[in-house]
Amino acid sequence: MVDAGDTAWMLVATGLVLFMTPGLAFFYGGMVRAKNVLGMLMQNFFAMGLMAIVWVGIAFSLAFGNFGDGGLIGNLDFAWMRHVDQGVGPEAFALSIPFVLFCAYQMTFAVITPALITGATADRFKFKAYAVFIALWLVLVYAPVAHWVFGGGWLAKLGALDFAGGAVVHINAGAAALAVILVLGKRRGWPREGMHPHSLPLTLLGTGILWFGWFGFNAGSALAANGVAAQALMNTFLAASAGMVGWLLVEQVKEGTPTTLGAASGAVAGLVAITPCAGFVGGMSPIAIGFVAGVLCVLAIQLKFRFGYDDSLDVIGVHLVGGLAGALMLGLFADSAVNDVVTHEGLFLGGGLTLLWYQLVASVATLVFSLVVSFAIAKVIDKVMGLRVSPEDEDEGLDASQHAESAYSFGATGSMDRLG
Amino acid sequence: MVDAGDTAWMLVATGLVLFMTPGLAFFYGGMVRAKNVLGMLMQNFFAMGLMAIVWVGIAFSLAFGNFGDGGLIGNLDFAWMRHVDQGVGPEAFALSIPFVLFCAYQMTFAVITPALITGATADRFKFKAYAVFIALWLVLVYAPVAHWVFGGGWLAKLGALDFAGGAVVHINAGAAALAVILVLGKRRGWPREGMHPHSLPLTLLGTGILWFGWFGFNAGSALAANGVAAQALMNTFLAASAGMVGWLLVEQVKEGTPTTLGAASGAVAGLVAITPCAGFVGGMSPIAIGFVAGVLCVLAIQLKFRFGYDDSLDVIGVHLVGGLAGALMLGLFADSAVNDVVTHEGLFLGGGLTLLWYQLVASVATLVFSLVVSFAIAKVIDKVMGLRVSPEDEDEGLDASQHAESAYSFGATGSMDRLG
C-alpha cells in the first residue's frame, strides 16, 4: 500500500536528485574557461531532456524489468510507460510508494550518471556526438549495469551491495569517462597551459547544490522515510565533511595552502565514496570512509599527469577512484545492525573477507564492462560523425562554435545588430 | 484530520514554489543587460515581500472564501488571517493538511504569478509603479480568477479543469503582460539593437531552480502525498524534457544550432503547458504535451517581431501561448484512470469534445478578463504616477536609476568615497 510519509519523502528525494544535475553543471561549468561554460552547462541540462525520454521509453524497463532474475538485463515489460502507474508496482519491488514515483526517482539517476562524464571530456566534445553518445550509453551500458545491481541481476544475487550507486553510478560513469577520453584525446595545449577555472563561485554553488541533492540521492535510496534513510542522511553528511577535511589536509601538507576548489572536490569525493555505503554503515565509519576518499582522490588526480590522459575536471580521479574506494570500504565497514539487508558484515566488524570479495567482483565487472562498451560506442560515433570539435572550434570555445552564444556580457561594448 | 505524510509533502511543496520566485528572478535576470539585472531581481524579490502581505490581508479570502459557490469572487471570511489556523479548514476543502499550510501554499502562487509579468516589461517599468500595479492586480485580477478555478467558482462548476494553474497562473500572467506592455511601449532601441543576455549561466541557474520548484508547483497541487502527486511529478519532469527537446529541434532545423537559452526556454515551455494537465494525464501524454509546447513556443516568440510589441523576455510567447496550449491539450489527453476528478475524458481518449470546449471557455474567459482589467490598471497608474522610467533612466539602466546600485564590480577601479 502507498504510504503517505514514504511518498512524501520520495517525491522530495526525486526533486533533490533532479536538482543535482544543474548542480553538477555549475560545479563543472565554473571549472572550465569562460569560452566553454555554456558548452558544459548545455551538456548537463540536455541530459535532463534526452535521458528522461530514453528512460521511460526503454531504459527503465531494461533496468528493472524481470526484477530479481539474477540476470544480465531486464525485459520490455515497462517500456513506453506500460504498467508504470500509481499502484505500488509488482510485489517483488516491495514498494510503499507509487510505482510511477519509483520510475521517476530512478530516472534522476539515469540523468545524472551520463552527465558525470562531461567533466572528463570538457572543452572538446562535439555537442551532437555527445547527444548520440549518451542516448546509446544509457541503453547499452547504464541499463544493464543498473539491472545487475539495482534490478536484482547477477551482482545483487551474488551478494554485492551498493546502496545508492557506487558501482552503477560512479564506477560506471568514471570508467566511461576514461573510455571516451581515450578516443577524444587531450585538449589543445594541455598539460603545458593551466586551464584554470573561470568562476570558482559557480563551482562552489554547484558543490552546495550537489551536497544538498545528495541527501535525496543516498537517503532516498532507502525508498522510504525510515531509520535507514535517516542513517543514510547522517552518513552522507559526515562523509562529505570528512572528505573535505581530508583533501584540505593533504593540500596543506603538500602545498601549504588549502584551496576552495579542494574543499569542493574533497566534499564530492566523500560523497562519492559514501554512496554505496550510505545505508549500510553507522557510527563513525562514514567519517573514516569520507576521509580516506578525500585523501585518496587528491592524490589520484595527479595520475593524469603521470599517464598523460586529459581527464579535464577529474572525473576519473574523483568518481572512478572514489567510487572504487567506497565500494571496497563497504567490505570493511558494512554493519548488519544498521541494515538487515547486510548478511555478511564488513571485515572490520568481524565479517571476514566475503563481502569485500563480492564488492571487488562487482567493481571490476562494472569497470571493465563500462570501459569496453563505452569505448566501442565512442569509436563508432567517432567514425560515423566525428566525436571531437575542430581545432578552430576548440580555440574559439564551445559556446561560440557549438551554440552560437556567449556566456557573459558585462560590458558596454557588446552590441549586436539583428540580421534579416 | 491532519495527516503527517501529506503535511510533510505540502510543507516542502510550499518551500519549493517559494524558491521558484528567486529562480524566476535569475532566469529573467540573466537575460537582461548588466545595467538592468538588479531592477529585474528586485521586482521579483519584492513580489515575495508585498504579495504575501496582500495575500493574507485580503486576496486569499477573495480567492477561497465562499469556496465552491460557483461564483465570481470569494468573500472576506478569511481576511486578515481569520479562521486560518492549524485545523483542516472548512469541510468543503476536504483537506488533510492544516488550513494555514494551504493558505501558505497558495500564497506562493500569488507571489510568482505577478512576478511572471516582469519578463515582458523588462528594463523600463518604474519600480514604484510596479509595486502599485502588482498590489492592485493581485486583488482585482488574480483573486477573482483563482476563485473561478481553484476556489470552486463558475469555471470549476462548469467543468473546466486546471490542475495547477494553466489558466490561473500562465494565461492570466501572460495576458496581463501583454496588457502592460501595450501601455508601456517598447524599449528604446528595440528591435534594431540586439539586447542580448548578460549572463546565460544565471539564466540556467534560474532554469534549474524553476524545474526543481515546479515539482512542488504541480505535484503539490495534489495537496497530498499520493498517487496523483507522483503522477503529476512524473508528468512535470517528462514535459520539461520533451519541451527542451522540441525547442532545440526547431532551432537545429531553423538555424543549425541548438542554444542553451533554447534549452532553458524549451524546458520552461514544457513546464508551463503541463501545469494544467499534470494530475490529469498519464502514460506518454506528457511527452506529447511538452514537445508540442516546445515547438509551438519557439515559433510563437517570433510573433513579436511581426506585430511589433516588445515582449522583452517572451512572457507572451512562452506563458500565454504555452498556457493556452496546455489548457487545450488537456481537452485531448485527460484520462479518468489517472484522476477520478476527470469526468469527461479528452478527445484522444474517446471523451469527445466536451472537455475541450470547457477548456476553451476557461482559457478565453481568463485571457479576456485579465487583458482588460490589467490594461485598465496599467492605464490608471500611468496617468497617476507614470508607468515608465524616463529615457535617461532607461539608458542609464534600472540598477542605477531605480536602486542607486550597480550589480557587479569585478575590477580594482570601482572605489567609492563615503558622503556625509
Place this chain on the structure above:
Amino acid sequence: MVDAGDTAWMLVATGLVLFMTPGLAFFYGGMVRAKNVLGMLMQNFFAMGLMAIVWVGIAFSLAFGNFGDGGLIGNLDFAWMRHVDQGVGPEAFALSIPFVLFCAYQMTFAVITPALITGATADRFKFKAYAVFIALWLVLVYAPVAHWVFGGGWLAKLGALDFAGGAVVHINAGAAALAVILVLGKRRGWPREGMHPHSLPLTLLGTGILWFGWFGFNAGSALAANGVAAQALMNTFLAASAGMVGWLLVEQVKEGTPTTLGAASGAVAGLVAITPCAGFVGGMSPIAIGFVAGVLCVLAIQLKFRFGYDDSLDVIGVHLVGGLAGALMLGLFADSAVNDVVTHEGLFLGGGLTLLWYQLVASVATLVFSLVVSFAIAKVIDKVMGLRVSPEDEDEGLDASQHAESAYSFGATGSMDRLG
C-alpha cells in the same frame, strides 16, 4: 515510534538547513570585494566540514546529553555517536523520528551558527585561525548555550522560549561576532573607503536560498509534520516579507531609493526575528514582528559608524539586534492557542510581563556569556598564532593570500604556466 510523515519532513528540513550554509556563503560572498570572495566562501563551506565532525565527536553530546536537567552543560553520553541510532532516542526527547536524524538536524544548526560570524570578520580573518576559532567556539560557547535552551538546561527550565534559535543561534553568533572584531580590528581603509559588494546577484542568490532553507530551520524545529510546523512556516514567510517591506520603507524615506541589498537584508532581518517566535505566535503577529525587525535593523546598522567598530557585513546590526528584537517580541506576541508549550502568554495577549522577563534574562545571559567567552578564545588564538592576516595579505585579498586562487577569470589574458 518513528513516524514516516514526521521523518519525511525532518529528512527534508535537515537538507534545507544544510543548504542554508552555502546560501549564507553567497549572501556574504556577494557583498565582499572580488578579491575576498573565495575567502568568504571557504570559511562558510569549511564550517560544513569541520563543524560536523566536532558536533558528532563531542558537541552534540555536550548540548543534548543530560537532557532536561535544567543545568549548564550536557554530558558525554552521546559523544562519538554513542547511542545515536535509528531508534527514537531517550524518552525525554519525545521524538517521533530517528534519534540519528535529530542529531543530523541539530548538526545543521551547529554548522551555520559559527558561519554567521564570518560576515562581521570579512576580509581579514586568517583562515587557519578561523578554523581553530570555530572548533573551540562550538564546544565552549555553542554547546553550552544550546544546552541551556534546546537541551532542557537552566533557561528552558526558567520558562524562556526559543522556538528555533533566536538566542542559541542569532544572539549567540551576533555577540561572538562583536567579540571577535574587537580583537581583529577594522579593515584597512574602513570607513573612509566604500567597500561595496562585488556581485549583488550573488547576494540575492544567497537570500533566496536562505529564505527557502529557513522554512526547514523554523518549521523543522517543530520536529514533526504537524500544525505547529505549518504555522511556523507561514510565520516565517510573512516575517521575511514584512521585514523586507519595513527595511525598504525606511530606505525610501531616508534616501529616496529602495535598494536590492536592502530588500535582501530586510528579509533576513525578518527571518532572524521570527526565529525564536515561529511556532509560538499566530495571526498577523509575524507581520508585526518582521516589520519591526526590518525597521530596527536598517537603523541599527548605522551604529557601527557611530561607535567605530567594523562589523563588515552587519552581523551585529542584523543578527544580534534582530535576534534580540525577536526574543523580546515573543514576550509580546506568544499565543497559547498556537502552541500549548506557551504557558505564559505574551503581553499583548494579556499574559502580563512574565514571559517578557524570561526572554530578557535568556537574551542577556546568552549575549554576555557568548561575548565574554568568544572574546577570550579570540584573544588566546591571537596570542598563539595571530588572528589577522598581514596588511600585505589583506591588500592582496584573502583569495590569493589564504588560498592561492583567484575567483574569476573571464578574460583571455589570465594564462598560467605549470610549475614543476
Place this chain on the structure above:
Amino acid sequence: MKLVTAIIKPHKVDDVKEALKAAGLHGMTVDEVKGFGRQGGKTEIYRGAEYVVDLLPKVRVETVVPDELADQVADIMVAAARTGKIGDGKVWITTVDKVIRIRTGELGDDAV
C-alpha cells in the same frame, strides 16, 4: 600616420562606429575604461549610506589613419559622440611612426 583616440560615453560606441564606417574607415579598436573629469560622480547607496562613484564608465576608441585624414576623423568622432552634456569626453591625435598589418606585413597606409 596618426592615431586618433577618443574617450566617449559608452552608449555612443555604436554611433561612432557607424559614423566611421560611413566615412569609409575600415578599422578601430575599442575598450572599456573609467573616466574622471568635470562630470563629477554618481551616487550609490550602500547600507543606507551614500557614496560617490567618481570613476565613470567610458569607452576608448582608437583608430590609426593616414595623416591627411586625422583631423577629419577626429571631427567625425566628435560629431558622432556629442550629446552636449557634460562628460562627453575628449578626442586627441598623436603621431604614429610606423604601422604594420600583422597578417601580411604591409606597412603604412596599406596596413590600415
Place this chain on the structure above:
Amino acid sequence: MKLVTAIIKPHKVDDVKEALKAAGLHGMTVDEVKGFGRQGGKTEIYRGAEYVVDLLPKVRVETVVPDELADQVADIMVAAARTGKIGDGKVWITTVDKVIRIRTGELGDDAV
C-alpha cells in the same frame, strides 16, 4: 599637449587620483590592464599543481596635460604611486598633436 601614461599598482589608483586632484588637474582616464615585468608572477594552486600567473593586475592612468605641466604631472604620479617594491610600474610621456573636447569642440589647453 602631452599625454602622460602611468602603469601602476591597482590599490594606488585612489592615491594617484587624489594627488592629481590636489595639483588642480581636472581629468584622467583609467583602465585595468595586466603587466608583465621584473616583478615575476604569483603562484596559484590548481588541482594540487602550482602555476605561475605572470600577468599581474595593473592599472593604466592616462591624462592629457599642457606641455609645461607634463614633467610635473609625471613626477606627481611617480610620487603617489610609489611603494618602493618591485612592480610599481612606469610613467611615460608622449606628444599629442591636438586635443578636442567633444561637448564643446574646444581645442588644446581649453579642452582638458
Place this chain on the structure above:
Amino acid sequence: MKLVTAIIKPHKVDDVKEALKAAGLHGMTVDEVKGFGRQGGKTEIYRGAEYVVDLLPKVRVETVVPDELADQVADIMVAAARTGKIGDGKVWITTVDKVIRIRTGELGDDAV
C-alpha cells in the same frame, strides 16, 4: 624611446610574450580590447534570430623600448602573432618623450 603597440588575437598573447622574453625584453603591458575591422563579425543566435557581433575580442600589447630596438621588437611581435588569417591585427610604433620607473625614478633606457 619608442612605444610599440600591437593589437593581436587573444590566443596569441602567450606566443608574443614568449617571443619578447626570448628576445630579452623585460616588460610589457596587455589589456583586453575589442576590434572592428575587415574581419567582419561573428554570428550569434538569440531567441531564434541571428545577430552579428562585429566587435571581436582582441588583446592590446604595449611595450616601451629603446629607439634602436623598436623595429626589431615590432617584427618579433608581427612574427609571433601571425596566423595568416584575417583579423590578425596591427602593430604600430609611436615616440615616447620620457619614461620613468616609478620604484626608483630611473629614466629612459634604464627605466624599462
